[in-house]
Amino acid sequence: xxxxxxxxxxxxxxxxxxxxxxxxxxxxxxxxEILGAINEGAKSLEDLQHKTRVATRCMGCEVFVEELLxxxxxxxxxxxxxxxxxxxxxxxxxxxxxxRKFRWDLRKxxxxxxxxxxxxxxxxxxxxxxxxxxxxxxxxxxxxxxSYELRDEEGTRVHxxxxxxxxxxxxxxxxxxxxxxxxxxxxxxxxxxxxxPQVLGSRRFYVHWYNxxxxxxxxxxxxxxxxxxxxxxxxxxxxxxxxFETHIALANMDHRPYVTHMVLMTLDGQVRGSxxxxxxxxxxxxxxxxxxxxxxxxxxxxxxxLYLDNPIQPIMFYYFVLDRERGAWQGQHL
Amino acid sequence: MAGPTSLIDYYIPLYxxxxxxxGVHTRINLTPSLFSRDAKKRFRAVIRLYAGGRTAVLTxxxxxxxxxxxxxxxxxxLLAKAGRHEIDGLLEITTYRLGVPPDKPRFxxxxxxxxxxxxxxxxxxxxxxxxxxxxxxxxxxxxxxxVASRADLATWVLQLNPTGRPISFTLxxxxxxxxxxxxxxxxxxPMGVYLERLDRVVxxxxxxxxxxxxxxxxxxxxxxxxxxxxxMEHLKGNQMTCLDHTAFFYNA
Numbered sequence: 001x002x003x004x005x006x007x008x009x010x011x012x013x014x015x016x017x018x019x020x021x022x023x024x025x026x027x028x029x030x031x032x033e034i035l036g037a038i039n040e041g042a043k044s045l046e047d048l049q050h051k052t053r054v055a056t057r058c059m060g061c062e063v064f065v066e067e068l069l070x071x072x073x074x075x076x077x078x079x080x081x082x083x084x085x086x087x088x089x090x091x092x093x094x095x096x097x098x099x100r101k102f103r104w105d106l107r108k109x110x111x112x113x114x115x116x117x118x119x120x121x122x123x124x125x126x127x128x129x130x131x132x133x134x135x136x137x138x139x140x141x142x143x144x145x146x147s148y149e150l151r152d153e154e155g156t157r158v159h160x161x162x163x164x165x166x167x168x169x170x171x172x173x174x175x176x177x178x179x180x181x182x183x184x185x186x187x188x189x190x191x192x193x194x195x196x197p198q199v200l201g202s203r204r205f206y207v208h209w210y211n212x213x214x215x216x217x218x219x220x221x222x223x224x225x226x227x228x229x230x231x232x233x234x235x236x237x238x239x240x241x242x243x244f245e246t247h248i249a250l251a252n253m254d255h256r257p258y259v260t261h262m263v264l265m266t267l268d269g270q271v272r273g274s275x276x277x278x279x280x281x282x283x284x285x286x287x288x289x290x291x292x293x294x295x296x297x298x299x300x301x302x303x304x305x306l307y308l309d310n311p312i313q314p315i316m317f318y319y320f321v322l323d324r325e326r327g328a329w330q331g332q333h334l
Numbered sequence: 335m336a337g338p339t340s341l342i343d344y345y346i347p348l349y350x351x352x353x354x355x356x357g358v359h360t361r362i363n364l365t366p367s368l369f370s371r372d373a374k375k376r377f378r379a380v381i382r383l384y385a386g387g388r389t390a391v392l393t394x395x396x397x398x399x400x401x402x403x404x405x406x407x408x409x410x411x412l413l414a415k416a417g418r419h420e421i422d423g424l425l426e427i428t429t430y431r432l433g434v435p436p437d438k439p440r441f442x443x444x445x446x447x448x449x450x451x452x453x454x455x456x457x458x459x460x461x462x463x464x465x466x467x468x469x470x471x472x473x474x475x476x477x478x479x480x481v482a483s484r485a486d487l488a489t490w491v492l493q494l495n496p497t498g499r500p501i502s503f504t505l506x507x508x509x510x511x512x513x514x515x516x517x518x519x520x521x522x523x524p525m526g527v528y529l530e531r532l533d534r535v536v537x538x539x540x541x542x543x544x545x546x547x548x549x550x551x552x553x554x555x556x557x558x559x560x561x562x563x564x565x566m567e568h569l570k571g572n573q574m575t576c577l578d579h580t581a582f583f584y585n586a
Contacts, residue, residue: 130480132551134508136583168512170479170551202477202553204581213571215487217480218578231370236363236406236445237458269402305365305404321456328568330575332458 023064026057034068043073113196117207117220118249118284118318119150119175122187124211125329127175129192131205133165141167144196144203150178151191155252155282158182158190165203189286191251194220209320214328216320221333223253223314233308233317233334238264240290240300243325248292248306250277251284251316258283258315262292263307272296272304279315288322308334345429346441348461349496349561351527352383352409355420357451360409362425364444366399373401376432377442381407384525385423388498392416398432424494424525427461448577457577462561464496476554476562476580481507481532483539484548486570489532492577493554494561495522503556507536510546515539522560531567554580 021031029052037051045066048054055062119127135141149160159182165171179188196203208217238246252258257280264273273296279285289300308317320331352360366377377399382390394412399405413419429442441463449456481489495501505517517535522528532552533539543550554562562580567573 128480130549130551132477132479132508134477134551134553136475136555139583166512168508168514168551170508170510170546170549172480172510172546172549202479202551202581202583204477204479206478206480206578206581208480208566210568214568214573214575215482215566216576217566219581231366231368231401234365234368234404236365236404237447265402265404267404267406303406305363307367323453323456326453326571326573328456328571328573328575330456330458332578 024052024054024057024061026060027053029054034065035072038069038072042069045069114223115194115196115205115220116223116251116253116316117192117205118189118251118286118316119192119207120187120189120209120249120286121175121179122189124322124327125209126211128208128210129171129173129175129205130208131165131171131194132202133171134168134202139201141201143167146194146196146203148192148194150175150182151193151282151284152188153190153284155191155280158184171205189249189284191253191282191284192220193223193253209329209331211327211329213326214330216329216331218318218331218333221253221316223316232310235306235308235317235319235334237319237321238289238300238304238306239302239321240288243323245322245324246289246300246306247286247320247322248289249284249286249316249318249320250279250308252279252282253314253316255281256313257281258313260309260315262309264289264293264296264304265307267303267305345431345436346463346465347496348427348429348441348444348463349494350425350427350444350446350459350461351448351492351494351563352425352446353422353448354409354413355422358455359449359451360425361447362405362407362409362427362444363447364396364399364405364407364427364442366429366442367401367404368443370401376400377429378432379405379427379429379442381412382426382428383409383412383421383423384426385421386523386526388524390426391418391421391423422529423527424496425461426496454572455574457565457575459563459577460579462579464559464561473582474556474559475583476552476556476560477583478552478554478562478564478580480549481552481564482548482550482566483533483543486568487548488567488569489552490565490567490574491528491530491532491535491552491554492563492565493522493528493556494563495524495526495528496561497558498524499558500524501556501558501560503554503560505532505536506553506555507532507539507542508551508553509542510550513542515542552580 022028023031042048049056055065133141133144144165147162150158152158206219259278262275265271273293317334320329379396381394383392385391444461446459502519502521506514508514566576
């Protein structure tokens with residue numbers, strides 16, 4: 001099987017289903033997964049082997065994978081220069097074909113940066129977003145324009161907007177105000193997405209989760225889908241007693257459903273509980289560990305570690321420890 | 335101490351803040367499974383504690399770790415072995431794989447929990463590679479949106495210097511409207527820690543930030559890169575439950 005080259009190779013029925021075709025029969029890796037990895041920056045066979053395990057066993061697909069790389073890696077770096085080089089080499093018509101055949105998302109050449117976080121509005125926890133737009137002496141700030149949206153736990157978009165931050169100014173947004181504007185009643189929790197059509201500079205946003213007695217803060221995350229680590233997300237602060245309880249916020253930043261397993265283990269590897277978690281596309285969940293494990297582990301002792309399987313999907317994982325006596329939250333990303 | 339035979343066997347060192355004494359404690363959590371699904375991979379870590387000098391005050395080699403073997407270390411117990419009871423300094427973790435060279439990623443992420451006996455302080459801090467790995471803190475300029483100075487909130491600045499020479503820096507706080515106010519030139523000792531409440535080094539900060547509800551943006555400019563963090567203290571609730579790293583200038 002080869003890639004279509006030249007005008008005589010108009011996509012055929014089999015090529016249009018390329019995305020679903022299994023390229024690597026050893027590990028059942030599809031064309032979509034390979035293109036996804038190229039799309040996210042794989043530039044060499046080694047990169048692809050590391051990201052997807054393609055061409056690492058019988059090597060029968062190596063030639064085809066290298067052909068894919070040669071054709072699409074220069075175009076997939078997300079820069080306008082990369083696109084121009086690709087067009088010079090292949091011709092404008094091939095862009096149209098590539099978009100149709102491989103479902104390229106052309107928005108990437110406008111260099112949007114997507115950032116996201118999990119937000120909550122309830123009597124015990126409010127959410128505030130803060131975003132800077134600072135400059136440096138050799139890198140003055142420009143006006144920052146961006147669009148944003150809120151997605152509920154099921155992943156449905158419930159609110160969207162656009163705004164601008166002047167140089168050196170600070171954007172402060174209370175989720176409660178956004179929900180009021182959207183006519184949504186609280187309590188409410190979901191995802192906040194931000195799309196910024198410029199390089200980041202200092203334009204990162206941080207999240208304050210706060211109430212009358214505490215404020216805990218951390219940063220948003222990039223919804224990238226690369227498999228960064230081969231292991232498990234881990235959380236060592238797993239407590240659940242009369243006073244403290246760990247809560248977990250899981251958010252699926254992918255347009256596919258997210259299915260994972262959470263396992264509670266002791267330090268020496270004895271399993272104390274496990275549960276399956278399913279999230280809809282762009283959906284989220286926030287629960288105490290007792291609820292996640294349905295009371296499988298009645299004594300959350302001090303020697304437990306929570307393991308969250310880490311498949312090739314963009315997710316966010318925050319944890320919060322509630323001190324019921326003080327009413328305070330301590331939160332952190334993983 | 336049995337260890338790797340060459341430098342290439344070592345993973346990239348990770349650094350974090352460590353504090354012990356006067357009712358404050360630190361616990362180190364090491365979970366190799368964050369980067370491994372292979373039950374045969376075995377790791378060992380060398381933990382060093384620094385207290386503002388180039389020589390470690392304590393060096394400790396862990397037992398074997400692996401996919402199903404995590405580790406918790408109480409800093410108080412480690413210090414007791416060295417005859418010390420207090421430290422406010424740097425933690426360095428260098429991991430190596432037993433028998434085989436490291437694979438990607440070349441570090442094992444681990445976390446420190448820092449808390450106080452009176453319940454006021456409870457934070458977690460990730461250990462981070464200073465160079466060569468995860469590019470979280472790779473710029474000389476750092477940003478933290480949302481620093482605060484008002485009746486119920488105060489921000490503390492934490493800077494770690496994992497190098498063998500002093501590093502100087504300034505703190506500039508921008509109000510929500512973009513006006514700036516700057517600290518004098520500050521300094522972190524080699525392998526040392528700088529921790530100070532922001533309104534004690536930036537003059538008249540509360541009035542400066544009042545138009546934005548008490549919030550502003552912090553810019554840290556060092557003459558070399560530093561590992562930067564902020565803590566948020568809730569003065570009304572008498573709680574400090576927030577510690578996170580700053581953001582770097584992505585395209586600087």
